[in-house]
Amino acid sequence: MIELRHLRYFLAVAEEGHVTRAAERLGIQQPPLSQQIRALEREVGESLFRRLPRGVELTDAGRTLLEKVRLILRDVDLAVDAARRTARGEQGRLAIGFTGSAAFHPLVSSVVRASRQASPDVALTLEEGGTSDLIEALRAGRLDAAFVRAPVDGATGLVVEPILIEDMVAALPEQHRLAGGTGRIRLADLSEEAFILYRRPSGPGLYDGIIAACRAAGFSPRVSQEAPRTVSTLSLVAAGLGVSIVPESMARLETNGIAYARLDDAPGLGAPLHLAYREARPGGALGRFIARVRESRGD
Amino acid sequence: MIELRHLRYFLAVAEEGHVTRAAERLGIQQPPLSQQIRALEREVGESLFRRLPRGVELTDAGRTLLEKVRLILRDVDLAVDAARRTARGEQGRLAIGFTGSAAFHPLVSSVVRASRQASPDVALTLEEGGTSDLIEALRAGRLDAAFVRAPVDGATGLVVEPILIEDMVAALPEQHRLAGGTGRIRLADLSEEAFILYRRPSGPGLYDGIIAACRAAGFSPRVSQEAPRTVSTLSLVAAGLGVSIVPESMARLETNGIAYARLDDAPGLGAPLHLAYREARPGGALGRFIARVRESRGD
């Protein structure tokens, strides 16, 4: 069976044109080198060198082999390097998912941008979807990690790492009586308003949190409408159909026709951001990505 | 040091997803296979498999390596095959030289054509030149074999193999008094003619043979002109400047204005064709070429 050793020795002898010198270069003695060359010739079934009184000389077959052997030995090194780079996460594929409400958080976009820049050889694909869809995609291996909001129920076997908790703000129509003030209102002020919230199944966590906070503030919110996606709720608010409570990071979007107001009396109300992934100790591109998320958490 | 063994084992385990099954497929036991995989991982510096309760699974680094390893193992086989094909002469380079007078012999052209057809992967280059030039090129390695005419003097160290001896014919101007008869004349009939022969240094053999044959026929030829190349002599004959003696195979060329006549009284006069080459026992493309020449000799 041909081994790389044979090819390495062959290359040395071919380049030196000299068994003894090649042996020195390889750090072995001449006889074993002669043996290995002979073994290679036996494997190939053809003589690769012409033995001359002064050194050796490639035959036609040897010349043909030499060209290919150079490439093969180079390819072996390249393959190992590529594997190492992949392990270090400088190369590979990375599929990241996020819920609609997480898409606008500066941490998410900045981490994605920084990752793409730091590891240009990592093919980074992004996918938006409902939390339950993301969890399923994660479990099926279609995603490597996903930014989700509330603690996920069916997440057994997945690692769900809390990243941060951002405040929730009230989104009001611009013409609303509470808009345009100090920018700070009390949740209780909204007790009589029509609420527009995202539909339950796609994001169970935030919905429940908002209801609970209202209860704590002394009223049960009247939910007039449920929108399929977080962004849609803002459109409905802008249209004047009601008010909503959204994560702070969404305040930077859809400002036309919407006024945002901080909530003073809702201490327990927050929008958590989690990163979910499959393996306990991910390495490679995913590991680097997660590490980068953790670093950004401090900002 | 990484060996092909490691890569072959790695491929088997990766494809089976199972150390024990891979070991069976490889015809070895499981523990040594585990060891070799571990050794490969140590060489690469990264873990290539994730050990599961049921089999093993490639890591990202392993997946990257797998793709390359497949190509490498295939390339090794291809390289060996290519070397074998080169040795058998189905591939490679072949530089053949020939003197101007040999270029028109049907054996030369048919062998070249047949070789090109039978071994399309052999790059066959042809070069015309004077005999001494060819010998020098042969010795310098610029040519692999050369068709030459007469026994070469400075051919020590070269193999000069006689291929055939063809008759010489007289080339006469069309209007010549001897032309247009039976097509057979006697050499002695030309005793008063002006002779046009090729210059000596480029082809020493034929010149001497002609002079000797004339002497044997009872006269010493009057050489009126010497042409630098064999083909040129025919042009001069066609122009009516004299007669010449040329190898029979040249009679198929330059027939405008030239009449050829066989010689009845020149038994010893012939144009030998030799094939010269460097090595005593050439193999590969050259070996096949020489064998083909020998076969064609019978025709």
Place this chain on the structure above:
DNA sequence: CGATCATCAGACGTTTCAGATATGGATCAT
């Protein structure tokens, strides 16, 4: 929930083979 099965890793003995040393034989230069 314990027993069994499957799978991988580790320890140890054996064998194989790459490599070292010594020697022989051929060619070339002095």
Place this chain on the structure above:
DNA sequence: ATGATCCATATCTGAAACGTCTGATGATCG
């Protein structure tokens, strides 16, 4: 002729690749 150079052959040694046995671990099933 003689020494130098270089490759081939013969024999020996040591490392490592392989085999067998065993242990550990997690999954499956009654």
